[in-house]
Amino acid sequence: MESELESMREYFKSGKTRxxxxxxxxxxxxxxxxxxKEAEIFEALKKDLGKHPVxxxxxxxxxxxxxINFALKGLKNWMSSExxxxxxxxxxxxxxxxPQPLGLVLIISSWNFPLGLSLEPLIGAIAAGNTMVLKPSEMAPACSSLLANVMTTYLDTKAIKVIQGGPSIGEQLLQQxxxxxxxxxxxxVGRIVMSAAVKHLTPVVLELGGKCPAVVDSFSSSWDKQVAVNRIAVSKFGNCAGQACIAIDYILVEKKFASNLVELMKASIKNxxxxxxxxxxxxxxxxxxxxFLRLKNLLSDLAVQKSVxxxxxxxxxxxxIEPTILLDPPLQSEIMTDEIFGPLLPIITLDMVEDSIEFINSKPKALxxxxxxxxxxxxxxxxxxxxSGSLVFNDAVIQYxxxxLPFGGIGESGIGRYHGKFSFDTFTHHKAVTTRSFLTDFWFRFPPWNGQKLMLFETVYNFDxxxxxxxxxxxxxCKRNLDVI
Known part of the structure; x- marks a missing residue:
């Protein structure tokens, strides 16, 4: 592995990728x-996650x-000096x-969007002119194989490599x-990545997750209610069955509107x-x-079962797992303390919808x-x-x-951001370059020091x-005493 990575570093030094x-x-x-390879991609996603082609x-x-089209259109402008x-x-x-490329970068992706979460950062790394290693998730083996064995035939493999494997391969990569x-x-795992990065003081981007809340006000219009419920349902259950870092994790709603919301949710799910x-x-x-067993265990608590x-x-x-709605499960239960990452949707009732702000602020910062x-x-x-990493009114997930717009978390939900030009910037060092003429200079820059020079510096820094x-x-x-003891 080390010799292969060294070859990639040398390739970067050759300037080819710049x-x-x-x-x-x-x-x-x-x-x-x-x-x-759209058909093969659909097949791999179906095999790994059961995703419908749509x-x-x-x-x-x-x-x-x-x-990719956005990057192709903007690349020359992004590469230009500012x-x-x-x-x-x-x-x-x-x-x-x-803007200059960083060098050799490592991308470790997740299984829930095995193509998207692998290639979105890859687009940025390529656009920025780096050499890169992608390690897709071993938990989505069909997609991982497609990336390693098919995608690479379309790319410069001296600069872009896909390395498959489980946690042991990941650990080996992190030691480099x-x-x-x-x-x-x-x-x-983000904590493990960050700990490994300390050894070489390597900068990191951590796209994590957490419990993303949805606050639902009690709309007077039946149309507004239905639109809101449909958007919640498709964002939660039609988004890899809730296996997404930005999926709605739980809903906060006023008690008086809760039963109506539940009935609307039921109808929307059936539809x-x-x-x-x-x-x-x-x-x-x-x-x-x-x-599957992790999600099953979240429902094993008797008090939680009663809330279904x-x-x-x-x-x-x-x-x-069938789309599942829970009403007021215990707040101390695992389903309300751990990220759900599945088609289980708790609804928590409050006296007033404004209380949702205090509720949200009592939890770790959401993605x-x-x-x-x-x-x-x-x-x-x-x-x-x-x-939070992002805030969306009257819809969900669309910010991705x-x-x-930059995509990324804050606090425990992540470090750094990407998408669009933000992906380019993430894999780029914007070097500051300053040029001075030899024709002018300011005599008060140089010792020996006196009161007049102090006043000149004061006026300069105050733009006076x-x-x-x-x-x-x-x-x-200068009226100051400049004697130094």
Whole structure:
């Protein structure tokens, strides 16, 4: 492994990956792979997660095509140096920010969106001109194999490599020296990644997750209620069966609206997934038996079982869990303390919807907060008084597909951001370059020091250009005692 990585470092040093032509050719190769192998991608996602082709295109194939085209369109502009404005005192000087690739980077992706979460950061790393190693999740073996054995035939394998394997391979990779590590996954593994990065002081991006709340106001309009409920249902259950870091984890709602919300949710689920969701072939499966049993265990507590008001059926052989709604499960239960990452949706009731702000602030900072309300004052309070990676009003998950918004967490939900140009910036060092002319200089920069020079520095740092003139003309003098003991 070490010799292979050293070859990649040497390839980077050759300058090949820095050219705009190389970057464009690799992005086009990635786009060609996605378009030509769409059928194989659908098959792999079906095999690993039971995803319907429409969901696979919406969440992964389509978003990747959009992201690559966005990068192709903006790349030359992103690569351009940016002129920086200097203060007037810096006469005959100029400054600019020069974007440069970091070098050899490591990308470790997750299993729940095995193509999207692998290739979104890869797009940024390629656009920035790096060499890179991608380690896809071993828990999605069909997609991992497709990336390693098919995608690489479209790319420059001297600069881009896919290494398959489980935790032991991941540990070996983390022991190597990288110029950046980009990790998507659980907070538990994120801590391991961050600890390993300390050895070489490697900068990291950690895309984690957590419990993303949805606040639902009591709308007066039946239309608003139905739209909100449909958006909640598709974002929770039609999003890899809730196996997504940005999926709604739980709902906060006023007690007086709770029963109405539950009935609307039931109707929406039936409308989307039918009376027998397991037979509908529309909802994704749980990734493996380990995660199935983890979710099953969340419902094992008797008090939690009593809170189930809809769904709850499971098929262990086919790794299927029915969309399930729980009303007021105990707040100290695991389902309300751990990230759910599955099709279980607790609804927590409050006396007033405004109490949701205090409830949210009592928990670790979320990757996303979703608020369904038309109350402008309440919107302003949520925006000002809560902290999260992103905030979406009246919908959920849509922020992931917006190239002009950064995607990332805060606190325990993650470090760093990407998507669109933010992906390019994540894998780029913006070097500050300043140029001075030999024609001018300021005599007071140099010792020996005196009161007049102190006053000149004070006026310069306060941008007091009249004051500079007065000091030079001797019309303004230093009154401080500059004796140093």
């Amino acid at each position: 050219s705009v032509s190389w970057r464009l050719s690799q992005l086009k190769g990635l786009l060609l792979f996605i378009k030509e 969901e696979a295109f919406r969440d992964e194939v389509g978003t990747l095509i959009k992201s 002129k920086v404005k200097l203060p007037k005192i810096a006469v005959l000087s100029s400054a600019k920010l020069v 020296k990288w110029d950046k590590i980009f990790f998507t996954g659980s907070a538990l 989307m997934f039918g009376d027998n969701p397991r037979e509908s072939n529309t909802i994704a499966r749980i990734i493996n038996k380990h995660h 008001v809809y769904g709850g059926s499971m098929d262990e052989e086919n790794l299927f 996303a907060i979703y608020a369904f309300t038309k109350n402008e004052q309440f919107k302003r309070r949520i925006e000002a008084e809560t902290s 597909a917006v190239d002009t 250009y009249l004051g500079i003139l007065l000091v030079i003309l001797g019309l303004k003098r």
